[in-house]
Amino acid sequence: MAAVDPAAAQAGLTPGLALADARARTPALRVVAHRPDLDDALLGRVLEDFGRFTPMIAQDPPHGLMLDVTGCAHLFGGETGLMRTVQARAERAGLKIRCALAGTPQVARALARFGPGGRFEPGQDRAAARRLPVAALELSDKEDEALRCLGLKRLGDLDDRPRAPLAARFGADFPTRLARVLGDEDMRITPHRPAAPVIVDRVFFEPISAPEDVERVLSDLLVETMDRLDQTGLGGRVFKAAFYRVDGETRRVVVRTGRPTRDAPATLRLFRERMAVLAAPLDPGFGFDQMRMSVPWTQVLAPTQQGLERETPGEEAFSRLIDRLTARLGPEAVLRFEPFASHIPERAARLVPAAARHGDETWPDLDPDDPPLRPLQMFDPPQPVETLAEVPDGYPLKFRWRRVLHEVTRAEGPERISGEWWRAPGQRTRDYYRVEDRDGRRFWLFRQGLYGETPEPRWFIHGLFA
Amino acid sequence: MQNIHSQPEALAALKTRLEALDRAGGRRAGAGVRAGSDDAFAPLATGVLHDLYAAAPADAVAVNAFGLGLALRAAGGRPIVWGLHEMMAQEAGRPHGPGLHEMGLSPRDLLLVRTRDVQTLLAVGEEALRSPAVGAVLLSAWGEAKAFSLTASRRLTLAAETGGAPLFLARAGALPCPSAAETRWSVASCASEPLEGGAPGRPSFSATLLRRRGGGATGTWIMEWDREQRTFRPPAPLSGGLVPLAAQRPTAASGTAGRRAA
Incomplete structure (x- = not known):
């Protein structure tokens, strides 16, 4: 027996007793598996x-x-x-x-x-x-x-x-x-969740459940939170609202901003959008009896003059747009390109969430005489094509992709790109060709592997040029 | 009831409102490829919606690139929002950062928003258009969808008017349908002017203006994207050829008229 309830304890049962002994003493025993x-x-x-x-x-x-x-x-x-x-x-x-x-x-x-x-x-x-x-x-x-x-x-x-x-x-x-x-020595507890620098609470005398009431409280909480942030010269990057239900369930809704903010109406809008697209909608059940707004991540934000510049176009307005879109679609859907030091085409750029601040990355300089040498849109993974080449080492004369036969009229290549042997040995060398077909469409094809190697080299289409 | 002339403030306010309405109306009338002008290479009107259709499903990348080019020209250095329907990414490939850079677009100024369905895509477009910071919005979608209704395009037009940025709606695998768009184009890939050694050249498009609001000439133009000038121009042998670029320009302009007449 692992544990006993008070009634069983009164009957003289104790944890650690064998079940058979306990049954012998108290036949009316109710057993629940531990x-x-x-x-x-x-x-x-x-x-x-x-x-x-x-x-x-x-x-x-x-x-x-x-x-x-x-x-x-x-x-x-x-x-x-x-x-x-x-x-x-x-x-x-x-x-x-x-x-x-x-x-x-x-x-x-x-x-x-x-x-x-x-x-x-x-x-x-x-x-x-x-x-x-x-x-x-x-x-x-x-x-x-x-x-x-x-x-x-x-x-x-x-x-x-x-x-x-x-x-x-x-x-x-x-x-x-x-x-x-x-009690001579005081050892602080390690909280389950690190306490946020700013926390604002509302405990309700009567539980609330109407969406408009919830929103009004959320708005009040935000105004108070922003006041507190204002006093300390901080701005919030992450806002977390916790909804405590009467029956003990707790829901948390988090919104993030691209730059520190103390703008209560804008943050409320973010919450509204976030809550509109929650996978499981916020269900008040029998009502919420407490709500809390906490700001786990703050950054220094210099005080600004309010009211002088009502319209703030430029970077700040753009960052607000990013916040709104991120709140609605999630950070994985609102993206920016970031260059990455790799000569493997599919690794040469990464998509990063736009809400994370981006550094001042630089892209390589271009030769004004060159046409685009990299495709505008790329297939990942590359799609296999059947080809017909004049000479084993040359570009294909014809290739079949998605069951359509393309006749190559113009081609440039090869641009040879070797695998990154320091990351994964055994990557095969690729020979890339820019080709144009009879209909005037431009493709980026490559042959994986060299002729004379085993297994046989294979052809792929990696991207489409405009 | 009081006579309005006895309330000069109210009268002045009304007059101001009427003037504002007039201004908005005036901009709309003069929008589009300028009525009466045959210069298809002039920048398209801002604050309105332009429909771009891929002539064939295989021209999806062409219509996206054409839209990007138009957006880049309209944005004037401000950020561009590219809303991308997930289906488009599956069919025509995902946007490639270095490829965008080689189009002449700074990937830093591009916000890519991926959406699973068309409904969300249109909502993203509306949201982006309402932001004063956005220079241009491009939405790329694949296939037919009920969401592309006349109502939806009117909403987008209104949003574009609010923010002042143009919206380019690029669609592939779909037939042109009625909308509140200022201009409607059908775009196809086109054989490029070859480079030395027969190499494929710059991005080239065959763009057909199907309709423009308020009437006016339509037609088909062959356009080449000029990365350095960030503009479309009639195709011309590239520099590095026999003729210097400066001497080429008048010829190119007269060439346009000839091709249009043909």
């Missing part, structure tokens, strides 16, 4: 939901959560109110929990797991921790046993003794452990 993965998933969902109380939240295994509520409690009616809210929320989710609120995370953990739980005023928590059993140190069974044999049952007993002999007996980290559990 699924640690589902436990973890549930805990994960609770963690997302409890994010409403504080952004500084972390898992505290086994089966525990640690909330750093510094500066958050007043939102929920003080520390007592906060604890009551947490209790009520957990009970509604069908969980039995024990809370403890103390000065440091380690003390709170020890008091919740090995003590009575509850709220401890500053100064009280050390006294309470001293009353805890030595098991609260979470040592190995052998060391627990050894402590008990020595007659040291409470943490207070250990606290009264000099530390050096204890360290000699139980290891060098023993005093540290003791200091942490007693």
Whole structure:
């Protein structure tokens, strides 16, 4: 048996008991298979939901959560109110929990797991921790046993003794452990999600569900967020809205901007577009009871004069267009070309999301006498063609592509391009030809491999010229 | 009811509005390949919609290049938005950065927006046209689609009027259909003027003006894309040949008229 509920515990069952023994003692036993993965998933969902109380939240295994509520409690009616809210929320989710609120995370953990739980005023928590059993140190069974044999049952007993002999007996980290559990040493928690520099919250007395209400709150949150950013001279690059549903589900919507911004209406428009194209639409269910706007990524943004330049054409307006399109279509659909140092044609340029700032890349200079030597549109991968050549080494006289026969009237080549042997050995050399057919269409063909090699060289079409 | 003449401010405001309407109307009337002028090589009107059709499905790349050329000329250094229907990329290949660069277009000034369906493509076009920063918009689509309705083209025209940039709608694998476009072209690839050694030359197009708004001459022109000047011109043997480029120009101009008459 992995765990028992309170009723079973009253009947005298304990975790670790064999199932047959338990059945013998309590025939009316209801057994549920132990699924640690589902436990973890549930805990994960609770963690997302409890994010409403504080952004500084972390898992505290086994089966525990640690909330750093510094500066958050007043939102929920003080520390007592906060604890009551947490209790009520957990009970509604069908969980039995024990809370403890103390000065440091380690003390709170020890008091919740090995003590009575509850709220401890500053100064009280050390006294309470001293009353805890030595098991609260979470040592190995052998060391627990050894402590008990020595007659040291409470943490207070250990606290009264000099530390050096204890360290000699139980290891060098023993005093540290003791200091942490007693609250002498404060170890901050590592939050599940790093806290954003700017966070603005709205907790609702009544859950809201109408889309226009949600949008109004979103707009309020954004205005307040921008005010805060303005005070610190920052602009946001990523805005994250979190919607906490009454039933514990949490949805997050993220928008990114190409440059730091403090423009609330423009950001609201981005949210509107993002939310219009969500794969799973934002479902309020029985309503949202809290919304939060956070700005995980900020950059310095110099204050601007408002109102003087109403229309701002140029780079800024263009970057706003990119933001709007990216919000609607996703970063993989709104792209810019970037040159890449490779002589392999298909690697010579990359498409990068336009929202990411681009450097001042340079493209190679062109000879004004040359026609375009690279195709406007390229097939990736190249498409195979059947060819008929006059001489094995020359360009094809005719080639068949997509079941159409093309007669070559003009050709230029070969332009020989070798494989990048330092990346992938065994790439075959390609001979490229620019050809024009009788209808006046221009193609970029290549022969992969050289004549006399095995396997036989093959012909491909790689691109189309205008 | 009060007489309007007793409210000079209201009257002035009305007059201003009427004048503004007049200006917009005037620009529309004078738009397009200028009515009465036979100069097909002049830049097309901005703030309106131009339909470009590939004469055959295999001319998809030609119609895209023609559209890019027109967009590049209209943009005047401002960014160009190229909305690309995914189907077009599958049929005619994906745009190639170095190839764009060799057309004379700075890939830095090009925003490529890929869309899965035509509906989204048109929405992207509208959004881009409304932005004051955009110099020109090119939308490339493959195949027939219900979304290309008269209503859609009117919406695009309105958006183009707002932003002032032209929209070039390049379509391949589709038959010309009615729209609110200022001009409608059918574009095909055309044999180029060969270079030394019989090598294929510069991008060449055979462009047929099918219709222009408000009537006017139509016809077919052979055009060659001049990368250095960023313009279309009648085909001419390239420099490096026997005749210097400067001496070539008057001949080229008279050549246009001859070819048009033919």
